[in-house]
Amino acid sequence: MFSRITRRQFSTTPSTAYKTVVLGAAGGIGQPLSLLMKLNHKVTQLSLYDLRNAPGVAADLSHIPTNSVVKGFTPDNEGLAGALKDADVVLIPAGVPRKPGMTRDDLFKTNASIVRDLAKAIADNAPKAAVLVISNPVNSTVPIVAEVFKSKGVYNPKKLFGVTTLDVLRASRFTSEVLGTNPVQEKVTVVGGHSGITIVPLLSQTKKKDFDPEVRDALTHRIQFGGDEVVQAKQGAGSATLSMAQAGARFANSVLSGLAGETDVVEPTYVDSPLFKSEGIDFFSSKVTLGTEGVKEVHGLGEISSYEQDLINKAKETLIKNIQKGVTFVKENP
Numbered sequence: 001m002f003s004r005i006t007r008r009q010f011s012t013t014p015s016t017a018y019k020t021v022v023l024g025a026a027g028g029i030g031q032p033l034s035l036l037m038k039l040n041h042k043v044t045q046l047s048l049y050d051l052r053n054a055p056g057v058a059a060d061l062s063h064i065p066t067n068s069v070v071k072g073f074t075p076d077n078e079g080l081a082g083a084l085k086d087a088d089v090v091l092i093p094a095g096v097p098r099k100p101g102m103t104r105d106d107l108f109k110t111n112a113s114i115v116r117d118l119a120k121a122i123a124d125n126a127p128k129a130a131v132l133v134i135s136n137p138v139n140s141t142v143p144i145v146a147e148v149f150k151s152k153g154v155y156n157p158k159k160l161f162g163v164t165t166l167d168v169l170r171a172s173r174f175t176s177e178v179l180g181t182n183p184v185q186e187k188v189t190v191v192g193g194h195s196g197i198t199i200v201p202l203l204s205q206t207k208k209k210d211f212d213p214e215v216r217d218a219l220t221h222r223i224q225f226g227g228d229e230v231v232q233a234k235q236g237a238g239s240a241t242l243s244m245a246q247a248g249a250r251f252a253n254s255v256l257s258g259l260a261g262e263t264d265v266v267e268p269t270y271v272d273s274p275l276f277k278s279e280g281i282d283f284f285s286s287k288v289t290l291g292t293e294g295v296k297e298v299h300g301l302g303e304i305s306s307y308e309q310d311l312i313n314k315a316k317e318t319l320i321k322n323i324q325k326g327v328t329f330v331k332e333n334p
């Protein structure tokens with residue numbers, strides 16, 4: 001167990017000192033994500049939890065001379081309660097990944113109960129933490145966490161995030177490949193959700209703005225189905241792990257920056273959103289300003305093209321079903 005003294009000791013060097021927890025830390029995403037969190041100077045305590053092997057991953061990372069103490073937990077070794085105590089940020093990459101031929105929704109039957117049970121433990125042990133959900137299907141697992149938190153009276157919509165950053169990374173990369181530009185400077189806002197047609201890149205808001213329709217269609221499709229490229233290339237051995245770790249670490253760093261009081265921290269993320277609530281869509285991804293309490297402001301979509309409006313209309317039809325599926329699951333399987 002980390003003591004408060006340890007936390008204070010380390011908080012003197014950086015201006016911030018946060019405990020970050022990775023649930024599913026020994027997995028394909030969990031290991032590189034834990035490495036990247038070990039390299040983040042805002043993190044002073046890093047707790048790694050998995051059904052097995054988390055203490056080994058923690059021992060390995062603990063030799064890296066950065067400003068954090070790492071500890072591994074399993075069900076037999078202080079368990080979730082030990083891992084989660086005093087957490088500021090909890091990342092959840094626990095659950096099964098896709099194989100070729102599967103949709104993210106096909107993962108629901110296995111991952112829904114995993115995420116529900118982890119959410120119960122977070123509600124009991126770290127109800128004030130920011131919770132970053134990576135486990136698929138994100139469109140449904142985020143509503144699952146929200147329902148569990150509501151049932152336990154600890155739901156804070158400002159602290160629950162579906163991580164859609166990988167869509168943003170892909171959009172930058174793929175757009176730069178088409179335009180021959182520097183991917184680092186190619187910023188693309190991606191809105192909606194995190195699966196197939198619910199992923200909507202707003203290419204009309206990029207510097208290029210006007211794409212040839214054929215190029216635009218192909219680029220949009222590649223961004224929407226980028227995950228499938230990796231699933232197919234891995235031939236049954238899983239889905240994106242390394243690019244996802246980078247995406248998760250970038251988003252976690254933004255959340256930590258917001259908590260630390262940095263200004264103008266803006267990332268697209270799937271949150272409890274006012275944008276389409278009147279249509280029964282409680283969760284939607286758009287640009288969000290992150291602050292000391294989590295979500296500070298959910299941005300509107302801005303000016304979009306009629307092509308993008310059509311994509312959003314289609315995305316909403318799927319999203320409403322995905323969200324309802326998560327809500328119903330928790331009501332029927334509390």
Ligand SMILES: NC(=O)C1=CN([C@@H]2O[C@H](COP(=O)(O)OP(=O)(O)OC[C@H]3O[C@@H](n4cnc5c(N)ncnc54)[C@H](O)[C@@H]3O)[C@@H](O)[C@H]2O)C=CC1
Pocket residue numbers: 023024025026027028029030049050051052093094095096097098107111114118133134135136137138163164165166167194238239240241244
């Ligand atoms: N949001 C996104 O953009 C992305 C999400 N994903 C999703 O992330 C999830 C994890 O993917 P991978 O790391 O590749 O899978 P993996 O199978 O390599 O690792 C998953 C880990 O979760 C652990 N786990 C399972 N049940 C658990 C529980 N109850 N408590 C704690 N740990 C548990 C497993 O032991 C394993 O170590 C999948 O659902 C995948 O679809 C993957 C890529 C991108």
Ligand SMILES: O=C([O-])CC(=O)C(=O)O
Pocket residue numbers: 097098104136166226227228230231239240
């Ligand atoms: O495709 C998958 O199943 C994993 C994922 O969410 C992604 O890579 O975007």
